[in-house]
Structure formats: structure tokens, C-alpha cells
Amino acid sequence: MAVSVRDVAEAAGVSVGTVSNVLNRPEKVSAATVARVHDVIARLGFVRNDAARQLRAGRSRAIGLLVLDLRNPFFADLARGAEERAAEHGLSVFVVGSDEKPERERAAIDLFEQQRVFGMLLASAGDDLPRLRQLQQRGIPVVLVDRESPDAAVPSVAVDDVDGGRLAGEHLLSIGRRRIAFVGGPASIRQVTDRLEGVQQAVAAVPDATLEFVGTAALSVLEGRRAAERIAGRLASSRPQAIFAANDLLALGLIQGFVMTGAVRVPDDIALIGYDDIDFATAAVVPLSSVRQPAALIGATAVDLLVGATDQTGGPAHVMFQPELVVRASTTG
Structure with a gap:
């Protein structure tokens, strides 16, 4: 049979309320009493019932x-x-x-x-x-x-995901890329739309720059690979010069997809930046630029x-x- 609070109280020669205080508010009990109650708890093998306590609370x-x-x-x-x-x-x-x-x-x-x-x-x-x-x-x-x-x-x-998107866009523009694509989705995710808004602001500030939206069904490596296959299958002249992926998983999938097709080199043909700066970003086949979140x-x-x-x-x-x-x-x- 499980040892109860009452069993502990009787063995320690104190009230049930004192045992409760030792367990929950020890500052209200003398050091000697706290020590005596804990000795009894250890000897009897008492285990407090947190589920019951939480239910009462x-x-x-x-x-x-x-x-x-x-x-x-x-x-x-x-x-x-x-x-x-x-x-x-x-x-x-x-x-x-x-x-x-x-x-x-x-x-x-x-x-x-x-x-x-x-x-x-x-x-x-x-x-x-x-x-x-x-x-x-x-x-x-x-x-x-x-x-x-x-x-x-x-x-x-x-x-600030809008600012993060702007940082990514400004970086891609600063290295001379003008045809930029944003890869991400679904649009129902607020973080995706905020990052898209940020890169839109950056591109809008440069007259000869353009932004293409490439939607994905999820923010996953697999969706990144699928997007890479679609982009790599286009004529080189119609491909973006740079891609901002809504997160690093998509960006890693894009790198994998480009490597698998052999049609696109990163960053020679397409520069690529992700978002989050997860640990895998540094270990990619091509180490990934990213917008870091703490x-x-x-x-x-x-x-x-x-x-x-x-x-x-x-x-x-x-x-x-x-x-x-x-x-x-x-x-x-």
C-alpha cells in the first residue's frame, strides 16, 4: 500500500498540515522539523501525489x-x-x-x-x-x-520578420542580383507573409529589380527540392539570379535539388539565402547564408x-x- 501524508505525519510526530508545509512551504517550518520530516519520508519511501495536488490547485x-x-x-x-x-x-x-x-x-x-x-x-x-x-x-x-x-x-x-526579409533582399541586391525569387508557403503562415513583405520592400527600392513568388505547400526540405526541380527545368535566361527561401529547411532542399539536377550552381548561377540559421546551415554542401533568429x-x-x-x-x-x-x-x- 502506498505511504500517505498522514503516515508520514504520524511517524514524524507532527500534523498533516506541517508535512504539507515541509513539502510546499518549508520556510514556514523550523529547520529541525524539516529535517525530521524528510528523514521519515526517506525511511518510509513516501512519494507525493502531484497529480492530485495539481487537480486541487x-x-x-x-x-x-x-x-x-x-x-x-x-x-x-x-x-x-x-x-x-x-x-x-x-x-x-x-x-x-x-x-x-x-x-x-x-x-x-x-x-x-x-x-x-x-x-x-x-x-x-x-x-x-x-x-x-x-x-x-x-x-x-x-x-x-x-x-x-x-x-x-x-x-x-x-x-521582426519583415525586417528579416528586408535584410535578405538587400543582401541579394547588394551582390548584384536583380531577378530575385521568394520561395515559401503556405501563405496562411504569418511568418511567411511577413518575410515576403520584407523582401518586397527591398526589391521595390531598386528600379531594375524584380521579385517572383514561388509557392510551396510546406516549409520543408522536400518542398525545397520540388521547387528546385521546377526552377532548374526552366531556361537559364528565365531563372532567378537569387532566391530568398522562407526558412532554412526550404533553402537546404533547394541546394539538394540543384545539386541533383546538375543544372544550377550555387551561388554562381543562383545565389541563395535562408531564414532561421539552424545548425545545419553551416554543414550544407554549400554553406548557407541565412537570417538568424535567437x-x-x-x-x-x-x-x-x-x-x-x-x-x-x-x-x-x-x-x-x-x-x-x-x-x-x-x-x-
Whole structure:
């Protein structure tokens, strides 16, 4: 039979309330009593029932983190940053990937709510503001991650993706490329449209520059390879001179596709830049230029905002980091 709190109290010669204080608020108990209770806990093999405690408290000590794609190293780094910071607050992180599908996002949010999570960090594709407000009204704090909040009442932490797109476009223009393509999609993902807007601004500032949009069904290596095959199959005179990929996975797929076809050399024929600066960017066949996001810092900051929201100290916070251009061989040769 499992050892109960009452068993510990009787063996230690203290009340059940004192044992509870030792476990949850030890500063309220004398050092000698804390030591005696812990000795009894060790001797009897008592294991606290956190599930029951959390049920009574109305929420767990787990944070629900929803990300677009668990296969993307950017989100793995973001999750690691969130986990490390959560541990400092005595919290854990429960990660779910949506595969960029709105129905999976809705199911994940429902699951988080059913599990009575401490709060939710949502790196999602859609803007379901009524649902977010409903969660807040039910006492579940929410922080939008890797995207700017469309509602001042919903905290967020993000990178300025419009500026990141502009940085990528200006870099490609600065090396003399004028026919530029943006490869990315689907357009329902806010990060994609923001990065596209940024490169559009850069191209619009140069009179003889043009921008082509090459849509993809997902932000994956496979979709990058498919896009490369379509581009490589065109006449050389009609191909772009440079490509800005919406993320590094697409860019790596583009490099793979160009190598496989043998029709396009990077950067000689087409200069290529990605977004996120994942670890694999430096290990590509042609080291990849990229726009860097501080993934781990984004995750850690999101946890800080979530904890602040539960403390209800001040209004919702919105943190915007600035992206950084990292130049490698895919644009410089």
C-alpha cells in the first residue's frame, strides 16, 4: 500500500498540515522539523501525489508549447530554451507539433486545456483571437511565440520578420542580383507573409529589380527540392539570379535539388539565402547564408512572459527581437 501524508505525519510526530508545509512551504517550518520530516519520508519511501495536488490547485506545473513543425531544428532550439527557463521556475514543458495544420492546432489547444496546463506558448499558424480570449477568460495565460500578437491583450515574443526579409533582399541586391525569387508557403503562415513583405520592400527600392513568388505547400526540405526541380527545368535566361527561401529547411532542399539536377550552381548561377540559421546551415554542401533568429532566447523569454502573466503584475508584454544577417558561401562564392 502506498505511504500517505498522514503516515508520514504520524511517524514524524507532527500534523498533516506541517508535512504539507515541509513539502510546499518549508520556510514556514523550523529547520529541525524539516529535517525530521524528510528523514521519515526517506525511511518510509513516501512519494507525493502531484497529480492530485495539481487537480486541487486547478492547474498543473506543465506548460503547453505548440510549434509548427517538430522536425524543424529552429523549433527544437526554441523548445530547449523554453524547457531550460521553465525548469528555473519549477515547471516542465509539454511540446506538440501541428505540422502547419490548423485542425491540429485546435486539437492541441483543446488537449492543453483538458490537461489543465499552467499556460500555453503558441507558435501557431493561425490567428484564432476569440479562442485566445476565451482561454484568458478561463484563467489560462497564453503567449504567442515567434509571431507578433494581433491583439494588445495577448502577450507575444517574436523576431521582426519583415525586417528579416528586408535584410535578405538587400543582401541579394547588394551582390548584384536583380531577378530575385521568394520561395515559401503556405501563405496562411504569418511568418511567411511577413518575410515576403520584407523582401518586397527591398526589391521595390531598386528600379531594375524584380521579385517572383514561388509557392510551396510546406516549409520543408522536400518542398525545397520540388521547387528546385521546377526552377532548374526552366531556361537559364528565365531563372532567378537569387532566391530568398522562407526558412532554412526550404533553402537546404533547394541546394539538394540543384545539386541533383546538375543544372544550377550555387551561388554562381543562383545565389541563395535562408531564414532561421539552424545548425545545419553551416554543414550544407554549400554553406548557407541565412537570417538568424535567437531561437533559444525566444523560448526562454516566452516562459518569462507566461510566468509574468500568471503573476498578473502589469499589463501584457510584447517583446520584439531584431534579426541578424549571416553571410556564407551560398551568396558569396
